[in-house]
Amino acid sequence: MEDSDPHEQQIRTAAASLVRRHQKQIQQVIREREIAQYQGEGVICPVCGSHFSEFAPVYQGRLPGDQAGNVRVLADHARCPNCQSQQRQRLLWLYLHKKLQLFDGQHKSVLEIAPELPFFRLFSQSDSIDYYPCDKFPQQLKYTDFPGDIVEADLCALPWPDSVFDMILCSHVLEHVTDDHQALRELYRVLKSTGLLLIQAPVSYDLESTLEDSGNSTPEQRETLYGQQDHYRRYGRDIEKRIQRAGFSADTFDCRKNYTPDEIILFGLDPWEKIYLCTK
Numbered sequence: 299m300e301d302s303d304p305h306e307q308q309i310r311t312a313a314a315s316l317v318r319r320h321q322k323q324i325q326q327v328i329r330e331r332e333i334a335q336y337q338g339e340g341v342i343c344p345v346c347g348s349h350f351s352e353f354a355p356v357y358q359g360r361l362p363g364d365q366a367g368n369v370r371v372l373a374d375h376a377r378c379p380n381c382q383s384q385q386r387q388r389l390l391w392l393y394l395h396k397k398l399q400l401f402d403g404q405h406k407s408v409l410e411i412a413p414e415l416p417f418f419r420l421f422s423q424s425d426s427i428d429y430y431p432c433d434k435f436p437q438q439l440k441y442t443d444f445p446g447d448i449v450e451a452d453l454c455a456l457p458w459p460d461s462v463f464d465m466i467l468c469s470h471v472l473e474h475v476t477d478d479h480q481a482l483r484e485l486y487r488v489l490k491s492t493g494l495l496l497i498q499a500p501v502s503y504d505l506e507s508t509l510e511d512s513g514n515s516t517p518e519q520r521e522t523l524y525g526q527q528d529h530y531r532r533y534g535r536d537i538e539k540r541i542q543r544a545g546f547s548a549d550t551f552d553c554r555k556n557y558t559p560d561e562i563i564l565f566g567l568d569p570w571e572k573i574y575l576c577t578k
C-alpha cells in the first residue's frame with residue numbers, strides 16, 4: 299500500500315513524534331491496563347514475583363495496544379505484564395538464582411553484553427558483585443530507564459585486559475554481530491580461566507548448520523531469512539561447535555530437562571530455550 303497522500307503522511311509523522319515524546323507515560327498506562335487485564339493466579343513471574351492469569355504476548359512494531367500500528371505478535375504467553383520480562387530472561391533468572399552459587403558473598407566481576415533491565419537491577423544492587431554492563435550503542439533510547447551508566451564497547455574489540463571476568467552474560471547478541479567468531483574469541487579472552495560465559499541465542503533446532511549472511515543482503519531479506527532485519531544468521535544445531543571453535547568447552551542448561559511441563563507453564567518459559575554454559 300502506498301502512502302501517496304502528503305497530508306496523511308504529515309499526520310502519521312506528527313503522531314509518531316507524539317508517541318515518542320510521551321513513550322514513558324504511554325507505557326505506564328498500558329502496563330497498568332495489562333496488570334488489571336491479566337489479574338489472576340495461573341502463572342507467576344520469577345523475576346518480580348507477580349501472579350497473573352497468564353503471560354501477555356510479545357509484540358514487535360508499535361507499542362502493545364496500539365491497534366492502529368503495524369503490530370506483530372512474536373510470541374504468545376511470553377511477557378510479564380508487570381516487569382516486562384520475557385521467557386528467556388525468566389529462564390536465565392531461574393538459572394542464576396537456583397543453579398549457581400552466584401550470591402554466596404564471594405567477590406565476583408560480572409560483564410553483561412547488551413544489558414537487560416532485570417539483570418542490570420539484580421547485579422547493580424549486589425554488594426559482592428562488580429558489575430560491568432556494556433553495549434555498542436549505549437545512547438540508545440531503551441537505556442534511558444537504566445539506573446546507571448552503560449560502558450560503550452564493541453563486542454569484537456572489548457576494552458578490557460585478558461582474564462578479568464568471573465561471569466559474562468551474552469543473551470541474544472551474537473545473532474546481531476556480523477563476525478560472531480571474533481566476538482566469541484573476545485569473550486574467551488576476557489573470561490577468567492575459572493569463569494563462566496552464559497550464552498543465549500535464537501536457535502532453529504531443525505537446521506543442521508547455521509544459515510550465514512553473505513553480507514550483501516537487504517534488511518528485508520534478512521528479516522525473511524533470519525527473523526529480524528538486524529540478524530545476520532539463523533543458528534542451527536552446530537551452534538555448540540561454533541562456540542567450541544573459540545576455545546570454549548560448552549555444556550547446556552536445557553529448559554525441558556530442568557523444569558516439568560507444569561513449571562514451564564507456571565513460570566512462562568520456552569521449553570526449547572537453552573542456556574549455553576561456556577568454560578575455558
Ligand SMILES: [Zn+2]
Binds near residue numbers: 346
Ligand atoms: Zn515480572
